[in-house]
Amino acid sequence: MPPDLVDHAHPRDPRLSRRLLLQAGGVTAATLALGVNAPDAEAEPLAADPFTLGVAAGSPSDHGMVLWTRLAPEPLAADGHGGMPREDVTVRWEVAADEDFRTVVKRGSALAQPALAHSVHPQVTGLEPATTYWYRFRVADRTSPVGRFRTLPAAGTEPEEFTFASASCQAWYHGHFTAHRHLADETDLDLVIFLGDYIYEYGIVDGYNLWRQGAAVTEPEEIETETLEQYRLRYARFKADPHLQAAHARAAWVFTWDDHEVENGYAAQHSNDGIPTDLFVHRIAVAYRAFYENLPVSIDLLPEGPRTMLYDSYDVGSLARLMLIDGRQYRDRPPTAGDRDDPKRTMLGETQERWLHEKLQDSTARWNVIGNAVSFIPVRPTTGLESWDGYPAARKRLITSLDGVSNPVVLTGDIHRAVAAEVPADPADPDGPRVAVELICSSIASDGDGAETDGYADDWLRHPYVHFYHARRGYLLTKITPERLTASYVCVDWIEEDDTAPRRVAARFATPDGTSRLDQIEGAS
Known part of the structure; x- marks a missing residue:
């Protein structure tokens, strides 16, 4: 990485940060901590x-x-508070070794507070590795419903194996989940990797973009999201879907x-729609806040x-390292x-580029998987200015970081199509050696x-270097073993009319250990 590559795309002004935090309905450290762990107390009936969001x-x-859960007896309330009173509510949680909760191994309480839309994020520790639990x-x-x-x-x-799904782009209004x-x-599913566009900010308008047959929306949902209340409402609309809840x-x-x-x-901090920066940073603040409130993420992401x-990164023992x-x-x-x-142009910023380079170079894992939102191959x-095509110098630096890394794999979303490709070591030489595989999931x-x-x-x-292209909806199911990676492109043939389309596999590919090659497996459907 050139020493003069600076992180100029992410200015740091603590005065601006504190002001915006207050404008977004600021949360103190003590308030935040109570949403993770709080003294036990009996809640009023x-x-x-309250568990309509799963x-x-x-x-x-x-x-x-x-x-994670968020209390919302009226999830589509226009004020973004889900029908909850403006008061704290104690939420008790349990983790068990069996689905019937005969053997509870951990329990505790968290405080659902109006400041965080009555969401809770308890952090459970002291569990056994590679073990299935229910909560x-x-x-x-x-x-609440039971999760596992x-x-x-x-x-x-x-x-011996680890199986994960990757998914992205779930515009609720375009069809059933x-x-x-x-x-x-x-x-067989150990993890779901979501690669971006969990919600969409557009106003949902019948006769324009509401293609999900049988669906209707409230008047506040017909305008584009800008405020914290509107982002909370949009998450509630998507998360109220029973199939999304079941997948979680x-x-x-x-x-x-x-x-x-x-x-x-x-x-x-630059708006694509020309919103002045001093206003747009507030929109970013409330959008990021709603992201934390509505997803099972660490307290560090507030x-x-x-x-x-x-x-962040996650190690699957010595089998795989996942870097998001x-x-x-x-x-x-x-x-x-x-x-x-321009060699100074960046997709990730200097600090994140350095972090990713170190994670790749320090990895002793057999498979090294990068979870990435936009297409990487040329x-x-x-x-293709929104993808890595618009940032070729940054792509070249990342390709250089992949040199010598064991079994690099790039997982991608964004394009609403399923693609399987091998990543050329030199983008200017499409017939030359390959350095990784890229597996792009379609949209939900x-x-x-x-x-x-x-x-x-x-x-x-x-x-x-592109071996497969498919434009139906679905997700990617990937199994890794010490010997190979197997990627199955799961799809459905329709989503607009109803949710009854059967599951099928449009294509399946294998990448043997020690290669950056895609071998298509016949008879995938």
Whole structure:
């Protein structure tokens, strides 16, 4: 990395940060801590079910997990408070070694507070590695649905296999979450990796972008999200979907984001729609705040104003290292005609680039997986400015970091299509050696039904390193063993009409240990 590459896309002004934190309805450290661990106390009975948004688990380790729920008896209340009174409520949680909770191994309490939209994020520790657990929450006489998760394998151990799904882009209004229904039924699933666009900020308008048949929205949902209340309402709309709730309850999730969690096409603190920076940073602050409130993420992700630390890594024993990167918070603006090849341009920012380089070079894992929001391989150098095509110098630096790394794999979302590709070591030499594989999952719902192919297929398939392109909705199911990686592209043929489309596998590929090669497995469907 050039020594003069500076993190200029992410200015740090503590005065601005404190002011924005207060504008966003600031949360003190003490308030935040009570949402994780609080003294036990009896809650007052609630007149309606508070667990309408389900339960979730995330931020896994080999000894612990973050649990999540948000109390919302009226999840679509326009004020963003889910029908809850403006007072604290004690939430009790339990983790058990069996689904019937005969053997409870951990229990505790957290305080659901109005300042955090009555969400709780208890951090459970002291669990056994590579072990399946069940969890639930209670408020007075109300009990939540049951979720389950599996802790990661212990450091230094190499499991025989590890299976994860990757998913992205779930525009609820474009169709039913049929893919999540099938994801929740996967029998072998250790983890879900979500690669961005968990919500969409656009106003939802019948006759324009509301393609999910049989659905209707409230008037406050018809305008684009800008305030904390509006982002909370948008998460509630998406999370009220029973198939998404079932997928969360099936396994632990980890996350990166792309743009629609804030605004389409934004870069660092620059609005794609021309919103002045002093106003846009407030929108970022409330959007990041709602992201924390509505997902099973660590306490460390509560933003300080318009900034938070999202990128992170997870070790699956010695079998795999998973690195999730943040391609929005630090990136330069999309290039103009004259500066695309500027060597100082960055997608990740200097600090994150250095962190990722060190994580890759220090890894002793057999497989090294990078969770990334936008396509990495060269596709459309003159028009793909939102992807790594718009940041070729940053891509070259990352390719250099992959040199000598065991079995690099890039997981990607964003494009609403499924793609399997080999990453060329030199983007200028498409027929040359490969340095990694890239596995791009389709969308859960964005762009509606999709098709077997479409008008963008030639842009991708003209490259010799692209082996598969498919435009239906679905997710990617990946199994890694010491010997190989197997990637199955799961899809459904329709989502707009209803949620009954069957599960099928459009294609399946294997990458043998020690290669950056994709071998298609016949008979995948």
